Amino acid sequence: MADPAAPSDAELDVLKCFWRDGALSAREVQDRIRDRLDWSPSTTRTVLERMRAKGLLSRREVHGVVVYASAQPKVAVIGGLMKRLSDLLDLDGPLPAAAFSGSQILDAEDIAALEAVLAADEATSDGEGA
Structure with missing residues (x-):
């Protein structure tokens, strides 16, 4: 849901x-x-x-x-959307934030922060199954 x-x-x-x-x-x-x-x-x-x-x-x-x-940082919102897409596609890992380097709303700092959010989420997901 x-x-x-x-x-x-x-x-x-x-x-x-x-x-x-x-x-x-x-x-x-x-x-x-x-x-x-x-x-x-x-x-x-x-x-x-x-x-x-x-x-x-x-x-x-x-x-x-x-x-x-x-009220929410754009990196958090976009990271949540990327996580949903990754889950929907049953990907083994997170989508690479670098794929959005041509974005008009994400600058290099945002992309780096997005990579960190996705990596932290991936580490948390890996730890849950252990």
Whole structure:
């Protein structure tokens, strides 16, 4: 069964906005996703609140404007997705994070951190079966 806190594809599109630009208002998110997701402003606000309930976003008020931000580090979210894909494919080891070196949202530091997360997860998985 899927992890209820795992982001959906649409939620990943929204998270990428935060990973690229930092904290954003619902209107700013709406402006950034308009071309990819044909959502009304009220749908965008609803999705942002659902993502907050899932622990994917945080919310605060800045000068009277509600602003959201990613509550999970992008490396942790992407590492979780890679682990799910690896499990789905019944791979013997983790997917190599270096495969994402052409990513527009992961820099070299992120890829190194992702490799460390995946290696630590692999070491933990190996230890569980012992």
